[in-house]
Amino acid sequence: MKSERFKIGWEKLKEVDGSAGENVVKSLKDIAPDFADLLIEFPFGDVYSRKELDLKSREIATIAALTAMGNASPQLKVHIQAGLNVGLTKKEIVEIIMQMSVYSGFPSALNGLFAAKEVFENEKK
Amino acid sequence: MKSERFKIGWEKLKEVDGSAGENVVKSLKDIAPDFADLLIEFPFGDVYSRKELDLKSREIATIAALTAMGNASPQLKVHIQAGLNVGLTKKEIVEIIMQMSVYSGFPSALNGLFAAKEVFENEKK
Amino acid sequence: MKSERFKIGWEKLKEVDGSAGENVVKSLKDIAPDFADLLIEFPFGDVYSRKELDLKSREIATIAALTAMGNASPQLKVHIQAGLNVGLTKKEIVEIIMQMSVYSGFPSALNGLFAAKEVFENEKK
Amino acid sequence: MKSERFKIGWEKLKEVDGSAGENVVKSLKDIAPDFADLLIEFPFGDVYSRKELDLKSREIATIAALTAMGNASPQLKVHIQAGLNVGLTKKEIVEIIMQMSVYSGFPSALNGLFAAKEVFENEKK
Amino acid sequence: MKSERFKIGWEKLKEVDGSAGENVVKSLKDIAPDFADLLIEFPFGDVYSRKELDLKSREIATIAALTAMGNASPQLKVHIQAGLNVGLTKKEIVEIIMQMSVYSGFPSALNGLFAAKEVFENEKK
Amino acid sequence: MKSERFKIGWEKLKEVDGSAGENVVKSLKDIAPDFADLLIEFPFGDVYSRKELDLKSREIATIAALTAMGNASPQLKVHIQAGLNVGLTKKEIVEIIMQMSVYSGFPSALNGLFAAKEVFENEKK
Numbered sequence: 001m002k003s004e005r006f007k008i009g010w011e012k013l014k015e016v017d018g019s020a021g022e023n024v025v026k027s028l029k030d031i032a033p034d035f036a037d038l039l040i041e042f043p044f045g046d047v048y049s050r051k052e053l054d055l056k057s058r059e060i061a062t063i064a065a066l067t068a069m070g071n072a073s074p075q076l077k078v079h080i081q082a083g084l085n086v087g088l089t090k091k092e093i094v095e096i097i098m099q100m101s102v103y104s105g106f107p108s109a110l111n112g113l114f115a116a117k118e119v120f121e122n123e124k125k
Numbered sequence: 126m127k128s129e130r131f132k133i134g135w136e137k138l139k140e141v142d143g144s145a146g147e148n149v150v151k152s153l154k155d156i157a158p159d160f161a162d163l164l165i166e167f168p169f170g171d172v173y174s175r176k177e178l179d180l181k182s183r184e185i186a187t188i189a190a191l192t193a194m195g196n197a198s199p200q201l202k203v204h205i206q207a208g209l210n211v212g213l214t215k216k217e218i219v220e221i222i223m224q225m226s227v228y229s230g231f232p233s234a235l236n237g238l239f240a241a242k243e244v245f246e247n248e249k250k
Numbered sequence: 251m252k253s254e255r256f257k258i259g260w261e262k263l264k265e266v267d268g269s270a271g272e273n274v275v276k277s278l279k280d281i282a283p284d285f286a287d288l289l290i291e292f293p294f295g296d297v298y299s300r301k302e303l304d305l306k307s308r309e310i311a312t313i314a315a316l317t318a319m320g321n322a323s324p325q326l327k328v329h330i331q332a333g334l335n336v337g338l339t340k341k342e343i344v345e346i347i348m349q350m351s352v353y354s355g356f357p358s359a360l361n362g363l364f365a366a367k368e369v370f371e372n373e374k375k
Numbered sequence: 376m377k378s379e380r381f382k383i384g385w386e387k388l389k390e391v392d393g394s395a396g397e398n399v400v401k402s403l404k405d406i407a408p409d410f411a412d413l414l415i416e417f418p419f420g421d422v423y424s425r426k427e428l429d430l431k432s433r434e435i436a437t438i439a440a441l442t443a444m445g446n447a448s449p450q451l452k453v454h455i456q457a458g459l460n461v462g463l464t465k466k467e468i469v470e471i472i473m474q475m476s477v478y479s480g481f482p483s484a485l486n487g488l489f490a491a492k493e494v495f496e497n498e499k500k
Numbered sequence: 501m502k503s504e505r506f507k508i509g510w511e512k513l514k515e516v517d518g519s520a521g522e523n524v525v526k527s528l529k530d531i532a533p534d535f536a537d538l539l540i541e542f543p544f545g546d547v548y549s550r551k552e553l554d555l556k557s558r559e560i561a562t563i564a565a566l567t568a569m570g571n572a573s574p575q576l577k578v579h580i581q582a583g584l585n586v587g588l589t590k591k592e593i594v595e596i597i598m599q600m601s602v603y604s605g606f607p608s609a610l611n612g613l614f615a616a617k618e619v620f621e622n623e624k625k
Numbered sequence: 626m627k628s629e630r631f632k633i634g635w636e637k638l639k640e641v642d643g644s645a646g647e648n649v650v651k652s653l654k655d656i657a658p659d660f661a662d663l664l665i666e667f668p669f670g671d672v673y674s675r676k677e678l679d680l681k682s683r684e685i686a687t688i689a690a691l692t693a694m695g696n697a698s699p700q701l702k703v704h705i706q707a708g709l710n711v712g713l714t715k716k717e718i719v720e721i722i723m724q725m726s727v728y729s730g731f732p733s734a735l736n737g738l739f740a741a742k743e744v745f746e747n748e749k750k
Contacts, residue, residue, distance in 0.1 A: 024485065031492040032469050034300075035476075035484070042292045043227040043481060050284075052220040060182050061189035061221045065228045068190035068730075070571035071445035072228075072482035094532050095177040096186045101535075102168040103190045103197075105693075105730045106543060107572035109535070110524065117531040149735065156742040157719050159550075160726075160734070167542045168731060175534075193480075195321035196695035197732035219282050226285075230443075230480045231293060232322035234285070235274065242281040293477040302470040307435050311471045314436035315443035315478045318605075320696035322478075345427040346436050348660050352418040353440045353447075355568075355605045356668060357697035359660070360649065367656040399610065406617040407594050409675075410601075410609070417667045418606060425659075446570035447607035543727040552720040560682050561689035561721050565728045568690035572728075595677040596686045602668040603690045603697075 006037065009045025016048060016055060018085050020078045055086040060096055067097050067112035068104035076112060080119040090120055131162065134170025141173060141180060143210055145203045180211040185221055192222050192237035193229035201237065205244040215245055256287065259295025266298060266305060268335055270328045305336040310346055317347050317362035318354035326362065330369040340370055381412060384420025391423060391430060393460050395453045430461040435471055442472050442487035443479035451487065455494040465495055506537065509545025516548060516555060518585055520578045555586040560596055567597050567612035568604035576612065580619040590620055631662060634670025641673060641680060643710055645703045680711040685721055692722050692737035693729035701737065705744040715745055 002010075013021040028036040048058060059082050066076040083093050093116055101109035127135075138146040153161040173183060184207050191201040208218050218241055226234035252260075263271040278286040298308060309332050316326040333343050343366055351359035377385075388396040403411040423433060434457050441451040458468050468491055476484035502510075513521040528536040548558060559582050566576040583593050593616055601609035627635075638646040653661040673683060684707050691701040708718050718741055726734035 027492075028485075028488065031495070032473060032488050035469075035473050035488060038292075038296055038473070038476070039481060039485075042288075042296070046288055046292070047224055047227055050220065052216050053224070057182075057185050057217070057221070058224060060185045061224055062228060064186035064190045065193035065225060066482065068194055069229060069445075069482075070569075072480075072486065075228075075482040075485065091177050092182070094535075095175065096182070098532060098535050098538070099172055099178070099183060099186055100190060101538065101730075102172055103187060103200075103730045103732060104194060105572075105726075105728045105733075106539060107566065107569075107575040107728060108730075110528075110539075110575065111572065113528065113532050113535060117527075120531070152742075153735075153738065156745070157723060157738050160719075160723050160738060163542075163546055163723070163726070164731060164735075167538075167546070171538055171542070191732065194695075194732075195319075197730075197736065200732040200735065219285075223282060223285050223288070226288070226292075226480075228480045228482060230322075230476075230478045230483075231289060232316065232319075232325040232478060233480075235278075235289075235325065236322065238278065238282050238285060242277075245281070297474055297477055300470065302466050303474070307432075307467070307471070308474060310432050310435045311439035311474055312478060315439045315475060318440035319443055319479060320694075325478075341427050342432070344657050344660075345425065346432070348657060348663070349422055349428070349433060349436055350440060351605075351660075351663070352422055353437060353450075353605045353607060354444060355601075355603045355608075355697075356664060357603060357691065357694075357700040358605075360653075360664075360700065361697065363653065363657050363660060367652075370656070402617075403610075403613065406620070407598060407613050410594075410598050410613060413598070413601065413667075413671055414606060414610075417601075417663075417671070421663055421667070441607065444570075444607075447605075447611065450607040450610065547724055547727055550720065552716050553724070557682075557685050557717070557721070558724060560685045561724055562728060564686035564690045565693035565725060568694055569729060575728075591677050592682070595675065596682070599672055599678070599683060599686055600690060602672055603687060603700075604694060 002037075003041065005041045005045035008049050009040040009043075012044040012048045013040055016044070016059075016082045016086060017078055018081065020081055024078070056088060059083040059086050059088055060092075063093060063096050063112075064100060067100045067108055070104060070108040070111060073111070073115060076115050077119050080116050081123075084119075084123065090116075127162075128166065130166045130170035133174050134165040134168075137169040137173045138165055141169070141184075141207045141211060142203055143206065145206055149203070181213060184208040184211050184213060185217075188218060188221050188237075189225060192225045192233055195229060195233040195236060198236070198240060201240050202244050205241050206248075209244075209248065215241075252287075253291065255291045255295035258299050259290040259293075262294040262298045263290055266294070266309075266332045266336060267328055268331065270331055274328070306338060309333040309336050309338055310342075313343060313346050313362075314350060317350045317358055320354060320358040320361060323361070323365060326365050327369050330366050331373075334369075334373065340366075377412075378416065380416045380420035383424050384415040384418075387419040387423045388415055391419070391434075391457045391461060392453055393456065395456055399453070431463060434458040434461050434463060435467075438468060438471050439475060442475045442483055445479060445483040445486060448486070448490060451490050452494050455491050456498075459494075459498065465491075502537075503541070505541045505545035508549050509540040509543075512544040512548045513540055516544070516559075516582045516586060517578055518581065520581055524578070556588060559583040559586050559588060560592075563593060563596050563612075564600060567600045567608055570604060570608040570611060573611070573615060576615050577619050580616050581623075584619075584623065590616075627662075628666065630666045630670035633674050634665040634668075637669040637673045638665055641669070641684075641707045641711060642703055643706065645706055649703070681713060684708040684711050684713060685717075688718060688721050689725060692725045692733055695729060695733040695736060698736070698740060701740050702744050705741050706748075709744075709748065715741075
């Protein structure tokens with residue numbers, strides 16, 4: 001039986017990441033099903049469900065961090081979509097990524113913008 | 126004579142980073158005075174002065190990115206102070222840094238929290 | 251009241267990290283007490299307490315990763331001590347760090363070795 | 376004529392990395408043949424051939440480091456296969472990668488698990 | 501109307517990066533046209549146009565840095581081509597990338613060499 | 626008895642890094658003497674002694690890479706001194722570091738410049 005944290009996490013995951021989050025969980029089922037549980041319980045059940053910060057601010061932080069790290073392109077795309085899901089505009093997302101040119105350099109910002117371009121184009125379909 | 130961008134950037138730098146920003150500029154004077162100009166003109170004159178994102182959101186993005194990168198401790202401290210300057214609460218800053226445990230791991234979040242502790246303690250003095 | 255995960259995590263933290271782990275938890279009390287709970291619950295309650303890998307192998311993995319990342323010196327020292335706590339020899343720890351020269355370069359291995367030197371010298375006291 | 380180190384390294388490379396290692400060497404022949412020699416001589420002739428650590432422990436360290444670095448996907452796949460070659464079980468490899476969520480974040484662990492999934496599926500063929 | 505910096509930057513971009521640079525600018529037009537301007541103005545108008553370092557030395561620095569960072573493959577390829585454009589030989593470029601094995605590890609050097617292989621093969625066509 | 630590679634490497638290390646290099650080797654003697662040998666043999670005996678690139682170009686590459694990586698401050702300082710040893714001017718070194726603001730962001734360039742400031746001030750004494 002799944003824990004209360006799991007249930008809270010699962011609802012939060014669906015609210016934030018939508019179907020992309022569910023797909024990540026599914027794709028873990030045959031390789032590391034326990035990790036799917038941890039992914040729901042810790043990031044979403046423990047962290048994103050805390051009241052100290054609204055979801056819009058959380059997604060600004062995550063989009064900025066993943067752009068700056070520059071080595072997590074699939075997760076960046078999930079969170080650009082998540083940003084749209086929780087109410088960030090495309091202009092705001094583009095602006096956050098542009099700002100990373102100052103902190104992690106132009107290549108990280110460029111690759112972030114191309115990730116956004118891909119997500120925004122899928123949105124339209 | 127300094128450019129218009131420089132003047133806009135200088136005002137923005139003082140608004141965001143306060144005396145910490147001015148100190149960085151001063152400390153560059155004997156090693157790389159031209160870089161002090163670039164630092165004022167590009168990040169502050171060109172990027173932070175854009176209207177597409179409010180300063181609070183910009184500092185959320187920067188604190189998140191510098192925490193996640195984990196190799197820019199002096200700049201992270203400057204921007205934790207900058208976050209306070211533009212209206213983020215200590216609780217919000219702590220929450221942004223805590224969230225990075227999900228994306229760049231617990232060591233980056235721990236080191237970010239200890240940086241915040243140092244900045245908050247200096248605040249009180 | 252603390253959860254079962256917390257209790258399991260707290261015992262595991264003490265077993266692995268010893269007093270260094272307790273000190274990290276203490277130093278979080280005034281800045282982010284909730285993060286101290288998360289640190290005990292997720293890494294130690296959820297991950298290190300799993301049976302699929304022995305603690306020696308877990309510390310090999312952690313020492314290698316923190317050496318390679320090169321931006322988490324305090325945590326690397328805690329885990330070099332943890333490696334000794336769970337039965338790795340000094341020679342084995344030195345060898346793990348040396349091997350990182352291949353994957354993350356000589357500077358990361360050098361800085362890792364100097365961290366080990368510091369931990370081993372404190373050991374003797 | 377190749378050096379003694381080269382011969383030792385070449386045998387070790389084949390033992391650890393199998394045909395994947397040989398393919399890397401081949402693919403360097405037209406762009407940087409000298410680098411193929413260095414790759415055999417230093418990592419395998421000098422480091423992996425040392426007696427201070429068994430090959431299983433070496434592969435735990437390498438899989439952990441490459442997962443944490445998150446920017447060397449082809450090499451991570453080679454070493455997940457190498458882990459199997461030297462006797463790590465799939466469960467152990469999955470567990471090492473899962474543990475990296477604590478140190479380098481969930482995206483690095485997720486991308487590592489998807490790399491493992493790909494290697495394990497090729498194994499079956 | 502475009503600024504003087506923009507005009508200088510645009511000429512420098514074409515001199516250094518050739519058509520690859522122009523393509524990057526074009527591909528930004530629909531997602532972040534302002535970022536295309538910043539990209540021309542700051543890196544090329546402000547930095548590359550400075551007289552303190554010749555373009556060959558600048559490209560040595562950039563190829564080394566992007567190889568070492570290991571998370572900016574498209575930009576590394578653009579600058580391997582740029583290195584050829586400003587007079588570095590293929591042998592020199594290969595040697596710079598090989599040297600990174602010492603500082604950022606063998607995986608970063610290997611991935612850099614495979615990027616060079618791709619650029620050199622396109623050259624021949 | 627030390628190998629030919631060791632002898633070549635030792636001469637090259639002294640030529641490039643001067644007393645700073647010798648100090649690194651000494652400080653390894655009690656923690657990892659074998660690693661001191663590897664450090665002399667591979668980076669200096671195998672790589673820096675190759676004829677395909679002059680030492681000035683090698684140091685441009687290394688200063689750029691270590692600045693961009695941002696997590697190897699002691700080694701960056703050794704190589705800023707090495708740059709001076711092989712004939713780079715202070716202005717050129719400052720310029721290389723400034724350029725990294727484009728690729729790895731302003732914090733990495735700032736921290737690089739402060740490292741250079743420290744090395745240049747020690748020079749004068």
